[in-house]
Amino acid sequence: MEGPPIPSSFTSAMTLTRMGDPHLPNRFVLPPSQRPNPSIPAAAAMPVIDISGLHDPAHRPHIIHQVGLACKELGFFQVINHGIPSSLMKDAMDVGAEFFELADEEKKHLVSDDVHHPVRYGTSLNHVKDKVHFWRDFIKHYSHPLSSWIHLWPSNPPTYKEKMGSYAVAVQGLHKQLIGAVFDSLGLRADYLEEDIEQGSQVMAVNFYPACPEPELTLGMPTHSDYGTLTILAQTHQGLQIMDHAKSWHSVPATERALVVQLGDQMEVINNGRYKSVLHRATVNCEKKRLSIASLHSLALEKKVGPAPELVDDKHSSGYKEASFGGFLKHISGNEFTKLGRYVDTLKIDEPP
Ligand code: OGA
Numbered sequence: 001m002e003g004p005p006i007p008s009s010f011t012s013a014m015t016l017t018r019m020g021d022p023h024l025p026n027r028f029v030l031p032p033s034q035r036p037n038p039s040i041p042a043a044a045a046m047p048v049i050d051i052s053g054l055h056d057p058a059h060r061p062h063i064i065h066q067v068g069l070a071c072k073e074l075g076f077f078q079v080i081n082h083g084i085p086s087s088l089m090k091d092a093m094d095v096g097a098e099f100f101e102l103a104d105e106e107k108k109h110l111v112s113d114d115v116h117h118p119v120r121y122g123t124s125l126n127h128v129k130d131k132v133h134f135w136r137d138f139i140k141h142y143s144h145p146l147s148s149w150i151h152l153w154p155s156n157p158p159t160y161k162e163k164m165g166s167y168a169v170a171v172q173g174l175h176k177q178l179i180g181a182v183f184d185s186l187g188l189r190a191d192y193l194e195e196d197i198e199q200g201s202q203v204m205a206v207n208f209y210p211a212c213p214e215p216e217l218t219l220g221m222p223t224h225s226d227y228g229t230l231t232i233l234a235q236t237h238q239g240l241q242i243m244d245h246a247k248s249w250h251s252v253p254a255t256e257r258a259l260v261v262q263l264g265d266q267m268e269v270i271n272n273g274r275y276k277s278v279l280h281r282a283t284v285n286c287e288k289k290r291l292s293i294a295s296l297h298s299l300a301l302e303k304k305v306g307p308a309p310e311l312v313d314d315k316h317s318s319g320y321k322e323a324s325f326g327g328f329l330k331h332i333s334g335n336e337f338t339k340l341g342r343y344v345d346t347l348k349i350d351e352p353p
């Protein structure tokens, strides 16, 4: 019999890269049906929306129209001219990479396999539970309101708190504008749930995918949807793929200065299924390290939310039970993530016959 696993010990993907083995360790090898198709091109036709005129009454309707189309078709779009200075983005990405490049010794006090922990460094999804591992190291930290959490963030690199914190605040502000645009596109007031959003949760997942010796056999993150309202993601290189309604995968190009916006499960519930949360995954490559910062927004941990009453009528009965971030954590803390299925699927109410 094997003894219980020791939660605080694992070998990071970064350490494996440094060891330079030309082969991928067996625990990372996915069954053939789950491996990425290496020939998926960066899709040229992925929506990129210029939001510089979002607050200009002459331009807003057109932007809202584009947002609505993208949400309906894909649950995904990229934004440019979003107002977050590129220096702020670059500083956060650089200091994130520096963190992962520190010796394991410097990071191990942040290791936790408890999904309720407000700051958590780890590898794969959950190094204790995962049968197949994913080629990713990550740190996740609660981020809003910043003053409640920042003291728990890494003190090394010394500028981590300042650089990541400035970016977190900027993204929280952008989220407010984007969620207003999504609500507007649904015919809801742009300030729908404003107070709940102000008091909502922001978790930043900083994901690090070192160069991988056999990228065609594994993934950095398996297929999933995010739990919240919107996820706003910055990436240094291409690697994110999204699935369309016809179940085809598309690579998201790493567009300079753009941010990726993805609809999460809580948004699907609020809009009563008009817009679906987007399935996505992260691939890895053999040449370059890749870093992404996913800012995951939702209403407060224990705040439950169901479909907006304005979106429930004779033609659209209420299709979902109430969802909360806490409900999602409960859902994933029970078992191995990849076997669980999606949180949003546990919330669906069958149509009455
Ligand atoms: C996530 C995520 C994708 C990526 O953190 O939820 O989907 O490209 N990340 O890192």
Ligand code: NI
Pocket (backbone or CB within 6 Å): 224, 225, 226, 231, 280, 294
């Ligand atoms: Ni995700």
